[in-house]
Amino acid sequence: MRTEPKLTRLDRVFARLDREPERPAHIDVPKMSRHRIVLFAATLAFYGAIVWAVIITSWLVRLDWQVMFFRPYQQWSEIHWFVDYYVVLGQRGPTAVMVAAWLGWRSWRQHTLRPLLALGVSLLLLNITVGAAKYGMGRLGPHYATVIGSNEMWRGGDIFPSGHTANAVVTWGILAYLASTARAQRWLSAVSAVTSLGVGMATVYLGTHWLSDVLLGWVAGLLILLGLPWFEPLIARSEARIFDLRDRWRARRSPATPATGPAGAPPVVVTPLPADRDDVAARSPRAPAYLAPGPHTARSERTPITPAGSRRPPHTERHPRGSASSSARP
Numbered sequence: 001m002r003t004e005p006k007l008t009r010l011d012r013v014f015a016r017l018d019r020e021p022e023r024p025a026h027i028d029v030p031k032m033s034r035h036r037i038v039l040f041a042a043t044l045a046f047y048g049a050i051v052w053a054v055i056i057t058s059w060l061v062r063l064d065w066q067v068m069f070f071r072p073y074q075q076w077s078e079i080h081w082f083v084d085y086y087v088v089l090g091q092r093g094p095t096a097v098m099v100a101a102w103l104g105w106r107s108w109r110q111h112t113l114r115p116l117l118a119l120g121v122s123l124l125l126l127n128i129t130v131g132a133a134k135y136g137m138g139r140l141g142p143h144y145a146t147v148i149g150s151n152e153m154w155r156g157g158d159i160f161p162s163g164h165t166a167n168a169v170v171t172w173g174i175l176a177y178l179a180s181t182a183r184a185q186r187w188l189s190a191v192s193a194v195t196s197l198g199v200g201m202a203t204v205y206l207g208t209h210w211l212s213d214v215l216l217g218w219v220a221g222l223l224i225l226l227g228l229p230w231f232e233p234l235i236a237r238s239e240a241r242i243f244d245l246r247d248r249w250r251a252r253r254s255p256a257t258p259a260t261g262p263a264g265a266p267p268v269v270v271t272p273l274p275a276d277r278d279d280v281a282a283r284s285p286r287a288p289a290y291l292a293p294g295p296h297t298a299r300s301e302r303t304p305i306t307p308a309g310s311r312r313p314p315h316t317e318r319h320p321r322g323s324a325s326s327s328a329r330p
Contacts, residue, residue, distance in 0.1 A: 029114075029236075030177065030229040040226040047219045051137070054160070054212050057151045064210040065149060068142045072205040083202045090164030090199035095171040096123065103178070113239045115178050121231050122170050125224050130166050133220070134158040142207050162209045162217030168196035169221025177225055196221065 030036075053060040073080055088094055096119075103115035139160035140152040153160075172195050176188035200214030209217075 029232050031232070032227075032229045036226060036229065040223065043219055043223050043226060047216065047223065050212060050216045050219065054139075054151050055153060057149070060212050061151050062149070064142075064212055067204060067211050068145075068207065071207070073207060076205075083205050087164065087199060087202040087206065089172075089195055090168040090203070092123075092163075092167050095167060099171050099174065102175075106178075113242060114235055117235045117238055118178060118228065119171075119174055121235060122174055122224055122228060125227075125231075126166060126170050126221070129224065130161060130163055130217070130220050133161055133216075134163065139210075139213075141213075142210060159209060160213050160216060161220050162200055162203055162213040164203050164209070165196055165200035165214050165217030166221040166224075168192075168199040169218055170224050172196060173221065173225045177228060 032040075050060070073083075100116065100119060103119055107113055107115050135158055137160050138154045138157050140146065140155050140157035141159040144157065145152050146155070169192065172192035173189070176185050176192055179185035179188050196218060200209070200218060203209040204211055204214055
C-alpha cells in the first residue's frame with residue numbers, strides 16, 4: 001500500500017515558491033469606496049486636530065514637555081541598546097531596500113510591476129506631504145527646545161511630524177496594501193501598525209521627537225495608505241507604458257531580414273537558368289585541372305618552372321629576343 005508523504009509547513013512554502021509564475025489577474029485592485037473615503041476624511045480631520053492642538057499650545061504640548069522631562073532613556077537605560085537597533089526599522093534607506101527587494105522578487109515572479117510602482121508612488125507622496133509639513137511648520141525637537149512650555153513652532157526645525165514614524169507606516173503598510181488574500185492583509189496590517197507605533201515610541205524614548213510628533217507621523221502615513229487607490233489608474237498606465245517600451249526595445253534588437261533591393265522595394269528573386277538552354281550547351285567545356293603526379297613535395301624542393309614566352313602584352317614596335325631582326329636595330 002502506497003502512502004503519500006506528509007508535507008510540513010516549510011514544504012508547502014517551497015512548493016508555492018516553485019510554481020510557474022503567472023500574472024495575478026485574480027487580485028482585486030483596491031478602489032476608493034465610500035467606506036474608505038469616510039476613513040480618509042476622519043483621519044484627515046484628526047490630522048488637523050493634532051496640528052491645531054500644538055499651534056494653540058494645548059494640553060498636548062504640556063504632555064510633550066512632561067514626557068521630555070521624564071527622560072525615558074535614563075529611567076530605562078538597560079534597553080537603550082535595543083531601542084537603538086529597533087529605530088532603524090523607521091529609517092528610509094534600510095526599510096526601503098528591504099521592502100523593495102521583496103516586492104521586486106514578487107514582481108518578477110508574477111510578471112507585473114504594480115508592487116514596485118505602488119511602493120514608488122507611496123514613497124514619493126511621503127516625501128512631498130511629510131517634507132512640506134516639516135519645513136512649513138518648522139518645529140524644534142526636544143534637544144533643541146528654547147522656551148519651556150512653548151510649542152517651538154516656526155523656529156527653523158524639521159521635526160513635526162515624525163518622519164521615522166510616517167516612513168514605518170508607509171513602507172511596512174504597503175505590504176498589507178498589496179497582500180493577495182484577506183487573511184494576509186489582516187496579519188500584515190496588525191504587524192505594520194505595531195512596528196510603526198513601536199518606532200515612534202522609540203524616538204520618544206531617545207528624546208529625538210515629541211509625543212505629538214509621533215501621533216502626527218502615524219496619521220500622516222495612514223493618510224497616504226488610505227489615499228493610494230486614487231493613484232491606481234496612474235500606476236496601471238505607467239505599467240502598460242513600461243511594458244510597451246520593453247516590447248519595442250526587444251523588437252528593435254531582433255535580427256532584421258536582409259533586403260536585396262533598395263529601401264521599400266520588394267526583394268529580388270533570382271531564378272536559375274534551365275539546363276536545356278542553347279547558350280548553355282554552346283559553351284565550351286572548361287579544361288580539366290592539372291594535378292601533379294606523385295606525392296606532395298615542399299615548395300623548397302620543387303623545380304622552378306619558367307613559363308614559355310613573354311608575359312608582356314604584344315607591341316608593334318617590339319621584337320622578340322634572339323630574332324634575326326635584332327641585328328638591324330640601329
